[in-house]
Amino acid sequence: MTSVSTRSVVEMLLAVASVALALWVRRRVAPRASVPSHRAFTLVFLALAMALVLGVFEGRVLAFLELDPRDREAQGALLAFALLVQGPVIEGAKALLVWPVYRAGLVTSGVFGSLLGALVGFGFFAGECLRFAFLDEPGPPPFELRLFLSLPLEVAAPAAYCHTLGVRGRDRYFGLAWVLCAVIHALTHHFLFVRGGAYWALAIPPSALSAWLSYWLLFRQTEGTRRTNAFLELxxxxxxxxxxxxxxxxxxxxxxxxxxxxxxxxxxxxxxxxxxxxxxxxxxxxxxxxxxxxxxxxxxxxxxxxxxxxxxxxxxxxxxxxxxxxxxxxxxxxxxxxxxxxxxxxxxxxxxxxxxxxxxxxxxxxxxxxxxxxxx
Known part of the structure; x- marks a missing residue:
């Protein structure tokens, strides 16, 4: 009971840290893409709630298909489920939260689109943490580290394809970016939460690349033109x-x-x-x-x-x-x-x-x- 309680506390702390990090990112990006704090919190909360709902839905579908993530004999079927159902549904839900803002013509820049996507990603990660804390059994050990590695991936994916919505002439690439992010999400989720052994380490390079991509999308235009040009002029x-x-x-x-x-x-x-x-x-x-x-x-x-x-x-x-x-x-x-x-x-x-x-x-x-x- 003590180990379960400790694990739940860690996952709750990760959820709180994710929400706090989302609000901090909103404040840092504010000079170039301002989102009122109450609206940012609402977006994060909606993403958190949707993550919990999708977690319950995923569990019901797996039970209906008689698939157990701990069954080594079902790895192929679980991978197919991740690619065909899990990845598209989760990334589709993230895009759905941002889409009304885009249709209203309020996504005026790439940084603003990335900020909206990042807020949704932070909310989804917080929902995933609460889901594993109260609803689902944890995955293979070391589970808390696996969960932490999923944070950059949860944030970078919506930040990337939502970025295309704010750049004039590039919104036609939204579909391609979304498909790529859905596939990458499915594969990394399979490594982190389904595959046993040390296969979780294969998610470290994509996680590091996602962290850099998130930073580049959100802060590249907020640190001054001189520094940006120094980076771009190789x-x-x-x-x-x-x-x-x-x-x-x-x-x-x-x-x-x-x-x-x-x-x-x-x-x-x-x-x-x-x-x-x-x-x-x-x-x-x-x-x-x-x-x-x-x-x-x-x-x-x-x-x-x-x-x-x-x-x-x-x-x-x-x-x-x-x-x-x-x-x-x-x-x-x-x-x-x-x-x-x-x-x-x-x-x-x-x-x-x-x-x-x-x-x-x-x-x-x-x-x-x-x-x-x-x-x-």
Whole structure:
């Protein structure tokens, strides 16, 4: 009883901290996107209530389908449920709370749209915390850490697709951004709250990237023009120029060659990680079974090797091709990820989940590595 009470207190504190953080963010962004405090609190409260309602709905649907998140034999069905039902329903509910404001023509800037989305995300996270504190059983250990890692993902997703609603001419990208966020939400939720062992560690890179994305969307225009320009002007190349084939058209040969380079570098680094693991007597089977340090270590080792392969291979491709933009290395990375997904979908379906989970972070790291190798 004591452990349950302690867990509930921790989750309640996380819920209160989420609401307080939402109001703090509203105050920080106020110079560029002002939302009255009572309206911000109302939006957060509505999101909190909707999260509780959807939590009850999710439990009823899982019971109707006879799916138990703790059943290892039902991992495939639970992943399908997350992709087809859970992710779209939750992100759809978040968008539904912001949509009336957009239809009224009140979303006047991208920062304002991101602020509304972030407030909804903070409210949903608070509702999730209260749901696990009073309604549902906790997931695999360490559950509180898993719950904390979901906060940036809950906030960044609505902040990203609501940002498109406030930028003139870009609201047509809302649907695409929403679909991507729904898929990422489903995958990370599966890692954090369904998969046992140390697979929760695979959600750390997307969580860190989501935290940075939230900060960039909310505060990039509130810290002064000089600092913003210093970030956007990367040694004479703006972000638009980095992603634009300025000097010559894209060459398919370098995209195809880069895909095989990415696969080769990934295999070499994974083989090196396995060698290091066996050298220091690391049991890789504990990644599925263990939840402590012994289970976390093999996941961190293999995940670090996989993520390091993306910027390294993109840098090599950019240097070899003499590229002036990151598009060729970026497309080669996307092609390599698509090839891996195609192979794993036939041989090892579980690995598809891992590949999809690291794909957004890997793509971002590939763009970063390619930028260092650009011919400037």
């Amino acid at each position: 040694e004479g190349l703006s972000l638009r120029e980095v992603f634009r084939p300025a000097r010559r058209p894209l060459k398919l040969i370098w995209i195809a060659f880069g895909a095989f380079v990415t696969l080769g570098v990934t295999l070499v680094l994974l083989a090196f990680a396995v060698y290091v693991g066996h050298r220091f007597d690391i049991d890789f089977t504990l990644a599925e079974e263990g939840s402590g340090y012994s289970g976390l270590l093999p996941v961190v080792l293999l995940g670090s090797a996989m993520l390091a392969a993306f910027p390294l291979s993109a840098y090599l491709v950019a240097r070899a091709s003499g590229a002036s933009s990151v598009l060729e290395p970026a497309w080669s990375t996307a092609m390599a990820i698509a090839l891996v997904l195609g192979l794993f979908s036939v041989s090892e379906p579980t690995a598809v989940v891992v590949a999809l989970g690291v794909a957004p972070v890997g793509f971002a790291l590939a763009c970063l590595g390619a930028w260092f190798g650009l011919d400037r």
